[in-house]
Amino acid sequence: DTGVSQNPRHKITKRGQNVTFRCDPISEHNRLYWYRQTLGQGPEFLTYFQNEAQLEKSRLLSDRFSAERPKGSFSTLEIQRTEQGDSAMYLCASSAHTGGIRGTEAFFGQGTRLTVV
Amino acid sequence: GENVEQHPSTLSVQEGDSAVIKCTYSDSASNYFPWYKQELGKGPQLIIDIRSNVGEKKDQRIAVTLNKTAKHFSLHITETQPEDSAVYFCAPTSGTYKYIFGTGTRLKVLA
Numbered sequence: 001d002t003g004v005s006q007n008p009r010h011k012i013t014k015r016g017q018n019v020t021f022r023c024d025p026i027s028e029h030n031r032l033y034w035y036r037q038t039l040g041q042g043p044e045f046l047t048y049f050q051n052e053a054q055l056e057k058s059r060l061l062s063d064r065f066s067a068e069r070p071k072g073s074f075s076t077l078e079i080q081r082t083e084q085g086d087s088a089m090y091l092c093a094s095s096a097h098t099g100g101i102r103g104t105e106a107f108f109g110q111g112t113r114l115t116v117v
Numbered sequence: 118g119e120n121v122e123q124h125p126s127t128l129s130v131q132e133g134d135s136a137v138i139k140c141t142y143s144d145s146a147s148n149y150f151p152w153y154k155q156e157l158g159k160g161p162q163l164i165i166d167i168r169s170n171v172g173e174k175k176d177q178r179i180a181v182t183l184n185k186t187a188k189h190f191s192l193h194i195t196e197t198q199p200e201d202s203a204v205y206f207c208a209p210t211s212g213t214y215k216y217i218f219g220t221g222t223r224l225k226v227l228a
Contacts, residue, residue, distance in 0.1 A: 033215060035218075041220075041221070042218035042220055043161065044218075045215045045216070048215050056215065091160055091161070093216075103147075103148055105166060106151070106216055108162070109160050110160045111159070111160045113158075
């Protein structure tokens with residue numbers, strides 16, 4: 001396994017179009033996270049899954065955003081009716097959560113850079 | 118909610134000198150304390166981490182120290198090299214929720 005994989009690496013779209021990004025986590029990692037990062041800022045949490053269950057969504061995740069992880073493996077993040085403010089790097093991470101309150105390592109993919117024109 | 122701050126926001130050091138970045142957090146439930154390095158156009162890369170039952174951890178030129186009472190932990194880089202130039206983020210967490218990233222520190226190592 002070579003780590004977290006994200007596709008595409010870059011996406012340019014016109015305002016109003018829908019886009020979908022894919023994330024393949026490290027095998028057997030049960031947690032998967034989506035973050036958004038704009039220039040000069042730290043990654044901002046969007047949502048995360050434990051297996052196929054979406055456990056938390058940020059207020060940043062408007063109704064135009066939807067994420068799925070149908071079989072507890074790969075995940076998709078869809079943005080409908082894109083706006084220029086959606087331009088950012090979208091990062092995916094995965095971790096192997098063993099239960100309880102103990103934090104574990106999270107590994108990030110290289111991200112998908114979205115540009116809305 | 119969780120509040121995470123890093124200081125300084127930018128740091129310039131001469132090659133071979135040491136660099137220290139501090140991260141303060143507010144949530145006393147945090148028990149896992151990682152540091153990430155992010156190079157331009159790439160995703161964050163985990164470089165070192167520490168758990169709440171340990172005060173210090175070292176891996177070659179990098180080390181992390183934790184003061185859980187004061188709620189801060191620090192990244193130490195010794196003998197800095199130009200390839201250490203990047204943005205560094207802390208992201209304290211517990212197992213019950215997501216990673217909250219700090220504001221980032223841009224490190225420049227001058228040759």
